[in-house]
Amino acid sequence: MRITFVLPVFSRVPSGGFRVVYEYANRLVARGHQVTVVHEQWYEGWGRPVAHLREVVRDRWHSRVPGGLHRWLRWMVVDDAVRMTMVGKLEARSLPEADVxxxxxxxxxxxxxxxxxxxxxxxxxxxxxxxxxxxEPKRVDEVLRLGVAKVVVSHYLAGVLEKVGVPRANVTVVQNGLDHGAYRPPVPDGERGASVSLLVGTGPQKGSVVAVAALERVRDVVPELRVNAFGTEKRPGFLPEWVGYSRAGNGPEQAGAAYRASAVHLCSSVEEGWGFPVAEAMACGTAVVVTRNGGAEDFCAHEENSLLVEVGDAEGMASAVVRLLRDQGLRERLVRSGLATAAGMDWEKSTDRFLAALMSAR
Structure with a gap:
């Protein structure tokens, strides 16, 4: 089958949504399908003319040199059999022939x-x-209501689509897999101390400012607290000096190192479609405190494999983190259950389901 994926830009930094597309592309070509991934060229805008011209020239260069996009995607390996292309403007006429x-x-x-x-x-x-x-968020709802087949990555999103008027019969849930080669506990796994990992972003949906407020409270109670924060941006100004920060160039290596060095992972997101960092932390043997952010609730169960707190509740986050740092028995129980949860996330099984959804689409 000939399959085209259409991405809005070419992401030079790790991105969960882009990773899903490239994961499927890799596995589909390995099964003998012809896969093309089309990206739109990035436009910085003439408000920043130097940056705009630099981005245009760079994108054109990498898109025209054979294998240029494969090499420029430094945070993930994409199979050479995947056709990586870039167009100046995404239009229907610019897309290749395909079955889907x-x-x-x-x-x-x-x-x-x-x-x-x-x-x-x-x-x-x-x-x-x-x-x-x-x-205009209503435009998003209008697009979701278009009469085309939908594949969503969580039951939470299936519910969101139903609320905005998408018929449930038109929606297939295909949950994501996980790269167990990249995300795994250290061997041997020693004492991690009073340590917390945290994915940081400046966007409001990540809730990072609230997470920092929570960790300030934790530090009042646990002064030896060590925070292993990471993200794709330059160190945000709202991070206190005592918070360690690593800027991610390669997603799995950077994130995995932070999880494996931490006893607890804190996810403060306001909303997630799925929740890769939570799943990754579980796979690395890290106990999880996570907000009730939607997508992560597909696989997180309070007091079973994680501690769930309300979105925006800094006090609740702090209390849960302190509880896990102080209660080794609880932490170890959640770690065991989290490892079992993550072990069930399999990209090959997800690809089976995704391919079936593509073949049955009308």
Whole structure:
């Protein structure tokens, strides 16, 4: 089968949503399918002319040199058999012939009703409720209601789509897998001390400012607290000096090192379509404190494999972290259960289900 994925940009930094697309592309070509991933060229905008020209020149260079996009994607390996392309502007006419064309973001889904017969069936892969930073969120709902098949990565998102008017029969849930080669406990796994890992972002959806407020409270009670924070941006200004920070260039190596060095992982997100950092931390043998952010609740159960707290509740986060740092028995029990949860996340099984959804799409 010929499959086209349409991505809104070419991401030079680790991204969970992009990783899902490249994971499927790798596994589908390994099964003999022809896969093309189309990216739109990045435009910084003429408000920053130097940066704009630099980005245009760089994208054009890497997209025209054979294998350029494969080499430029430094945070993940994409099989050479995957056709990586870039276009100046995403339009239906710029997409290749295919049996199925998969939109991966709400703006790319606008192309699906415009597909010709040669571009195949349209499928919308929904990885989040993508209203963050959108001037008119109702436009996102309108796109979700388009009459094309939907594949969502969590039961939470299936519920979101149903609420905005998408028929449940038009939605297939295919939960994500996990790279167990990258995310695993250290051997041997020694004492991790009073330590917490934290994915930091400046976007409001990550709730990082609240997480820092929570950790300030933890430090009042546990003064030896060590925080292993990481992210894709330059060190944010709201991080106190006592918080260690590593800027991620390679997602799995950077994140895995932070999880494996920490006794607890804190996820403070306001909303998640799935929740890769939580699953990754579990796979690394790290106990998890996570907000009731939607997607992570697909696999997180309070007091069973994690401690769940309310979104925005700094006091609740602090209390849960302190509890895990002080109660070794509870922490070890949650770690064992988390490892079992993560072990069930299998990219090959996810690919089976994803491929079945593509083949049955109408």
């Amino acid at each position: 064309t998969v939109a991966t973001y709400w703006t790319t889904a606008l192309l699906l009703p415009q597909l010709s017969a040669r571009q195949g069936r349209g499928v919308h892969l929904v990885q989040g409720y993508e209203i963050w930073g959108v001037a």
